[in-house]
Amino acid sequence: MTDRVLVLNAGSSSLKYSLLDGGSGAPEASGSVERIGEDSGILTHSVRGQTHTEERRVADFEDALRSAVEAFERHGPEIGQDTLTAVGHRVVHGGDIFSEPALVDDRLLDTVEDLVPLAPLHNPANLEGLRVALRLFPQVPQVAVFDTAFHQTMPEHAYTYAVPLAWRDEHRIRRYGFHGTSYAFVTRRAAELLGRAVEDTNLVVLHLGNGASATAIRRGRSVDTSMGLTPLEGLVMGTRSGDLDPAIHGHLHRELGSSVADIDRALYRESGLLGLAGVNDFREVTQRRAAGDAAAMLAFDVYAYRVRKYVGAYYAALGELHAVVFTGGVGQHSPELRAAALGGLERLGIVLDPGLNDAQAPHARVVSADGSDVSVLVVPTDEEGEIARQAIAVVRRLAPDEGQG
Numbered sequence: 001m002t003d004r005v006l007v008l009n010a011g012s013s014s015l016k017y018s019l020l021d022g023g024s025g026a027p028e029a030s031g032s033v034e035r036i037g038e039d040s041g042i043l044t045h046s047v048r049g050q051t052h053t054e055e056r057r058v059a060d061f062e063d064a065l066r067s068a069v070e071a072f073e074r075h076g077p078e079i080g081q082d083t084l085t086a087v088g089h090r091v092v093h094g095g096d097i098f099s100e101p102a103l104v105d106d107r108l109l110d111t112v113e114d115l116v117p118l119a120p121l122h123n124p125a126n127l128e129g130l131r132v133a134l135r136l137f138p139q140v141p142q143v144a145v146f147d148t149a150f151h152q153t154m155p156e157h158a159y160t161y162a163v164p165l166a167w168r169d170e171h172r173i174r175r176y177g178f179h180g181t182s183y184a185f186v187t188r189r190a191a192e193l194l195g196r197a198v199e200d201t202n203l204v205v206l207h208l209g210n211g212a213s214a215t216a217i218r219r220g221r222s223v224d225t226s227m228g229l230t231p232l233e234g235l236v237m238g239t240r241s242g243d244l245d246p247a248i249h250g251h252l253h254r255e256l257g258s259s260v261a262d263i264d265r266a267l268y269r270e271s272g273l274l275g276l277a278g279v280n281d282f283r284e285v286t287q288r289r290a291a292g293d294a295a296a297m298l299a300f301d302v303y304a305y306r307v308r309k310y311v312g313a314y315y316a317a318l319g320e321l322h323a324v325v326f327t328g329g330v331g332q333h334s335p336e337l338r339a340a341a342l343g344g345l346e347r348l349g350i351v352l353d354p355g356l357n358d359a360q361a362p363h364a365r366v367v368s369a370d371g372s373d374v375s376v377l378v379v380p381t382d383e384e385g386e387i388a389r390q391a392i393a394v395v396r397r398l399a400p401d402e403g404q405g
């Protein structure tokens with residue numbers, strides 16, 4: 001029998017799900033329940049090329065997951081408990097506790113709860129998703145896969161902020177990093193494409209989606225990453241500022257009387273591309289830029305320059321680099337961005353092939369010139385597939401003989 005995994009991603013007011021074939025990694029069906037708790041919710045279920053949509057109030061996460069199960073019953077495929085190998089959950093913050101995916105039990109729930117102060121927007125929703133799924137699928141092993149886990153290999157000098165000891169010791173202030181599931185998948189895929197063993201591959205990976213981050217990979221493991229305690233640090237994102245002078249907070253407070261909540265909201269929701277160009281969608285920024293819109297041109301330049309700076313910093317951190325890898329919606333689809341971020345770096349051994357870079361394709365590929373010392377790759381990420389694979393690995397590790405006898 002093949003392995004099938006239901007992957008759940010519970011956000012603040014939404015539940016995304018997909019059912020994957022653990023063998024091929026192919027999604028059998030996927031969907032989402034949005035606007036949970038609001039007057040009217042939206043349910044979407046896609047299967048065999050057809051999308052079914054429904055609008056109705058969804059009271060809470062339990063209602064959301066029940067609605068998803070109903071959608072499977074109505075539109076297929078079947079997801080009875082005995083047809084699932086595991087439920088895989090995306091959990092944003094695993095602190096410095098989880099460096100691996102883990103089976104969900106009471107202790108894990110307590111630990112994720114204990115980490116809520118580090119991810120007040122995400123962990124409570126993730127926790128709710130875990131609890132509801134345990135109630136609805138009590139006989140299926142549930143596995144938590146943490147966004148932070150992949151970065152637990154960072155050395156102390158990379159994850160330590162130069163701040164007072166009490167902050168570091170008592171309040172767990174340090175760099176954690178995110179997008180770990182994506183980096184785990186992309187690192188393996190990139191090594192494959194390069195024909196190298198993962199343990200012998202050094203990369204700078206740029207995950208550029210709505211959220212965006214960069215990671216330095218040495219011998220297949222994360223040694224530095226641009227997101228920090230929270231997913232605000234680092235690159236310019238759709239609506240998040242990324243790096244800035246930490247004194248800006250105090251300055252705004254003194255000058256405008258802004259509250260911490262005001263400043264947080266502005267930096268998370270009203271900054272990044274949105275703050276610079278008035279739109280958070282990179283495609284739209286690119287179109288406006290091409291039409292000569294000055295704000296969009298500046299937004300593109302600030303975004304690309306930040307990416308370029310991180311490539312340089314991580315190249316130096318690694319010393320030896322085999323490839324720069326682009327993933328995420330922007331990384332996969334914007335040749336303009338890749339060219340702006342890496343142009344003129346021939347002396348560093350990075351040479352794009354303009355023809356390969358401009359060609360659009362859905363699969364992982366090389367876009368550097370023949371003979372470029374450092375390869376440049378585009379690798380579509382597969383976060384759901386990776387959660388499914390990691391969930392299966394955990395279940396197999398715990399019950400290695402099951403299904404063989």
Ligand code: ADP
Binds near residue numbers: 208211282
């Ligand atoms: P998420 O982080 O939510 O998973 P994605 O990885 O899908 O998001 O990335 C979304 C971003 O990718 C958006 O800013 C979108 O504009 C951008 N994007 C998608 N397609 C293109 C394209 N063809 N050209 C430029 N940007 C694109």
